Amino acid sequence: MATSTKELPVIALTPGDCTGIGPEQVARILSDDRLADAARLVVVGDARVLEMGMAHAGVKLKVERIASPKAANWGRGAVQLVDLGNTDPGKFPIGKASAESGRLTGETLSRAIDFAKAGEVDAITFAPLNKRAMFDGGWKFPDEHKMFASLLGHKTYFSEMNVLDGQWMSRVTGHQSLREALDGINPASITDSIELVDRMMRKAGVAKPRIAVAALNPHAGENGLFGRDEIEMIRPTVEAAAKTGIACTGPYPADTVYIRAFAGEFDSVVAMYHDQGQIATKLRGFNRGVTVTAGLETVFTTPSHGTAFDIVGTGVAKTGALESAVRLAAQLVSIKVKEAAHAN
Numbered sequence: 191m192a193t194s195t196k197e198l199p200v201i202a203l204t205p206g207d208c209t210g211i212g213p214e215q216v217a218r219i220l221s222d223d224r225l226a227d228a229a230r231l232v233v234v235g236d237a238r239v240l241e242m243g244m245a246h247a248g249v250k251l252k253v254e255r256i257a258s259p260k261a262a263n264w265g266r267g268a269v270q271l272v273d274l275g276n277t278d279p280g281k282f283p284i285g286k287a288s289a290e291s292g293r294l295t296g297e298t299l300s301r302a303i304d305f306a307k308a309g310e311v312d313a314i315t316f317a318p319l320n321k322r323a324m325f326d327g328g329w330k331f332p333d334e335h336k337m338f339a340s341l342l343g344h345k346t347y348f349s350e351m352n353v354l355d356g357q358w359m360s361r362v363t364g365h366q367s368l369r370e371a372l373d374g375i376n377p378a379s380i381t382d383s384i385e386l387v388d389r390m391m392r393k394a395g396v397a398k399p400r401i402a403v404a405a406l407n408p409h410a411g412e413n414g415l416f417g418r419d420e421i422e423m424i425r426p427t428v429e430a431a432a433k434t435g436i437a438c439t440g441p442y443p444a445d446t447v448y449i450r451a452f453a454g455e456f457d458s459v460v461a462m463y464h465d466q467g468q469i470a471t472k473l474r475g476f477n478r479g480v481t482v483t484a485g486l487e488t489v490f491t492t493p494s495h496g497t498a499f500d501i502v503g504t505g506v507a508k509t510g511a512l513e514s515a516v517r518l519a520a521q522l523v524s525i526k527v528k529e530a531a532h533a534n
């Protein structure tokens with residue numbers, strides 16, 4: 191690992207899909223010292239993509255090309271760039287998904303992962319990518335989280351989590367159709383999701399997180415009138431998890447459980463499916479929300495918003511979520527360092 195508790199972590203920052211807002215966001219957050227207190231950032235990508243990002247953001251960066259993160263020269267006021275030379279953004283119209291651009295986005299991420307595996311970077315923060323473009327470009331995974339796990343040879347449970355204002359939200363099912371998601375909701379997947387929240391929030395310093403589990407059906411099934419999933423599956427599973435010492439309760443009606451959590455009654459909510467959680471968290475903090483691939487040995491963070499094809503190059507893309515993603519990656523690295531020190 192590149193860092194100790196005394197040093198700032200080294201984080202690989204990838205620009206995401208060059209057809210989206212990622213390059214301009216990366217250029218903007220590197221144009222001043224706004225993250226200098228959190229991390230030492232190394233851009234892993236193509237110099238031409240970073241140039242395009244500067245033009246879109248209306249900023250000029252001093253860039254120093256380095257062969258790999260371990261050759262970085264910190265403190266010289268220049269952005270450190272590992273120039274992969276693989277992506278000519280001139281070939282890809284902005285605001286339009288392209289399979290080839292998706293292939294290159296994945297290739298860039300896989301190079302960043304190689305640096306993580308080699309211990310040259312402590313974490314990876316990536317600007318938004320396009321899942322469809324990556325899939326069409328040959329990365330045959332429903333999302334990048336599964337791609338990361340595959341590249342790392344990871345075999346045990348992991349999942350996407352969404353972090354906002356210190357609340358770590360998990361969900362039982364993920365990037366799949368709603369019909370498929372319904373088939374993926376079962377006692378084992380609900381338990382995995384509850385346990386993941388408990389584990390991650392304890393790591394983040396919440397001693398006994400109060401976890402609310404969302405119902406699946408309207409009004410939590412209205413006592414069986416609108417479905418029996420709550421009675422027959424979700425409640426018994428929540429009760430079984432609670433017996434193991436986890437402070438989980440529910441199921442609660444999903445249309446109000448996030449209001450209660452954001453008001454402070456719960457520390458986290460476990461959602462049953464993607465939009466149940468994402469609508470609530472994105473409404474609350476679109477420019478702060480971070481997505482984490484939780485459970486892998488490498489730390490990955492990204493903004494919870496996407497490529498925003500409708501605004502690329504207009505200069506209006508906000509950068510708060512990307513900044514939060516870098517800060518959260520740094521926090522996760524420091525947790526890992528402390529855990530490792532504790533284990534030795």
Ligand SMILES: NC(=O)C1=CN([C@@H]2O[C@H](COP(=O)(O)OP(=O)(O)OC[C@H]3O[C@@H](n4cnc5c(N)ncnc54)[C@H](O)[C@@H]3O)[C@@H](O)[C@H]2O)C=CC1
Binds near residue numbers: 318321481498501507
């Ligand atoms: N971090 C990541 O890599 C993520 C990638 N995605 C991918 O992004 C693609 C597009 O997804 P959509 O559902 O259209 O969501 P989106 O988040 O890209 O866009 C939804 C709306 O929010 C606006 N928006 C997004 N980010 C913004 C920002 N930083 N500042 C100002 N406005 C912003 C957009 O202009 C658009 O009107 C998909 O391929 C999806 O897979 C989606 C979420 C996260």
Ligand SMILES: NCC(=O)COP(=O)(O)O
Binds near residue numbers: 319334468
């Ligand atoms: N690429 C990050 C990611 O998958 C988070 O977005 P969402 O689909 O969960 O909204």
